[in-house]
Amino acid sequence: MTSTKKSEIVQVRNRIDEIDNTILNLLKERLAHAKEIGKLKDDSNRAKWDPLRERQIYERLFNQNQTIFPEDALRSIFHEIITTCRLSQRKAEVAYLGPEATFTHLAGVKYFGHSASYKPMETIIDVFAEVEKGRTNYGVVPVENSIEGAVSSTLDSFMKYKVQICGEIQLEICHNLVCRSGNIEDIQTVASHAQALAQCRDWLRKNLPSVPTLQVFSTGAAAQMAANNPNIGAIASSLAIKTHELQVVVKGIEDYRGNTTRFLVIGPQSPSPSGNDRTSLLIGLMDRPGSLNEILTILTEEQINLAKIESRPIKGKQWKYLFFLDMLGHINDEQISRGCERIRELCSYYEWLGSYPRSES
Numbered sequence: 001m002t003s004t005k006k007s008e009i010v011q012v013r014n015r016i017d018e019i020d021n022t023i024l025n026l027l028k029e030r031l032a033h034a035k036e037i038g039k040l041k042d043d044s045n046r047a048k049w050d051p052l053r054e055r056q057i058y059e060r061l062f063n064q065n066q067t068i069f070p071e072d073a074l075r076s077i078f079h080e081i082i083t084t085c086r087l088s089q090r091k092a093e094v095a096y097l098g099p100e101a102t103f104t105h106l107a108g109v110k111y112f113g114h115s116a117s118y119k120p121m122e123t124i125i126d127v128f129a130e131v132e133k134g135r136t137n138y139g140v141v142p143v144e145n146s147i148e149g150a151v152s153s154t155l156d157s158f159m160k161y162k163v164q165i166c167g168e169i170q171l172e173i174c175h176n177l178v179c180r181s182g183n184i185e186d187i188q189t190v191a192s193h194a195q196a197l198a199q200c201r202d203w204l205r206k207n208l209p210s211v212p213t214l215q216v217f218s219t220g221a222a223a224q225m226a227a228n229n230p231n232i233g234a235i236a237s238s239l240a241i242k243t244h245e246l247q248v249v250v251k252g253i254e255d256y257r258g259n260t261t262r263f264l265v266i267g268p269q270s271p272s273p274s275g276n277d278r279t280s281l282l283i284g285l286m287d288r289p290g291s292l293n294e295i296l297t298i299l300t301e302e303q304i305n306l307a308k309i310e311s312r313p314i315k316g317k318q319w320k321y322l323f324f325l326d327m328l329g330h331i332n333d334e335q336i337s338r339g340c341e342r343i344r345e346l347c348s349y350y351e352w353l354g355s356y357p358r359s360e361s
């Protein structure tokens with residue numbers, strides 16, 4: 001490289017250093033303003049989290065950016081900035097289905113950013129109990145997978161615990177085969193969570209036909225086992241690789257592409273409207289012909305878009321069911337609140353589980 005080129009690089013790097021300093025100073029200034037708003041909200045008893053304001057910030061930035069800076073990167077940079085500012089107003093402790101480095105942990109970090117504090121729990125029920133008792137502000141639990149379907153333990157927990165849904169997260173699931181050495185020949189057993197093993201069934205049958213599988217509590221627990229034993233391979237998340245210092249043997253061994261899991265954020269209280277929300281209900285129907293049809297008719301009449309309906313048996317009451325309904329809109333929207341009131345009058349059981357911003361992807 002010629003000395004002129006070298007000095008040009010130095011010059012441009014100096015300019016980049018100046019820009020980075022400006023960004024840092026602006027970040028400090030932004031944080032101070034967010035703290036100030038936090039105090040003003042305390043004085044006026046307003047909720048700290050304002051999903052509508054946050055959505056408006058993203059929309060304004062995307063419009064100004066006009067795709068010059070990659071949009072996904074812009075979103076995650078500002079997501080980290082805004083969650084850090086929000087957390088400076090009110091700290092968030094997040095319980096999740098652990099141990100460390102499970103996909104639920106990854107979903108929690110995607111939602112709350114790196115500044116929140118995270119608390120792994122052994123089971124989904126523990127996450128619900130933790131939030132209901134007020135020991136942590138929020139919980140993250142898986143609710144459905146695009147291939148394996150509903151996570152029944154999460155749905156059933158809504159029947160037992162008084163919590164509200166505050167948000168949803170969608171995470172594309174990429175399963176990695178990992179082990180200590182990164183060498184496939186070293187693997188004598190493949191450990192993982194039942195859902196992960198099921199989602200990679202064909203790959204395992206084709207590529208490791210004589211290697212037995214071992215079902216464990218979570219993908220995080222499998223990664224931990226692989227870290228302790230050189231002959232155990234685990235199917236685990238990218239976060240597990242970093243957390244347990246494992247090597248990737250093969251990336252993306254899931255049988256179907258587009259394998260996505262939806263997670264719910266639970267907490268004591270749903271947020272205010274964001275302008276693009278989902279409302280969830282848990283209802284029991286009257287024991288008479290056409291009772292489900294009556295509910296669906298209300299949705300049609302009120303022009304409410306039903307996103308999902310799922311039934312679960314009521315424990316201890318043979319052949320009796322509760323229905324989970326997801327509708328597009330917020331309980332504060334006129335249509336939704338009127339529709340829900342009408343539904344409540346026709347049901348043997350009615351519970352509003354929450355209204356919350358829809359996930360972006």
Ligand SMILES: O=C(O)C(=O)C[C@]1(C(=O)O)C=C[C@@H](O)C=C1
Pocket residue numbers: 034037038048049050051053054057081082083085086
């Ligand atoms: O504008 C507000 O109400 C703020 O509290 C600031 C801020 C932000 O960092 O931009 C933080 C939290 C809210 O959810 C919305 C926005």
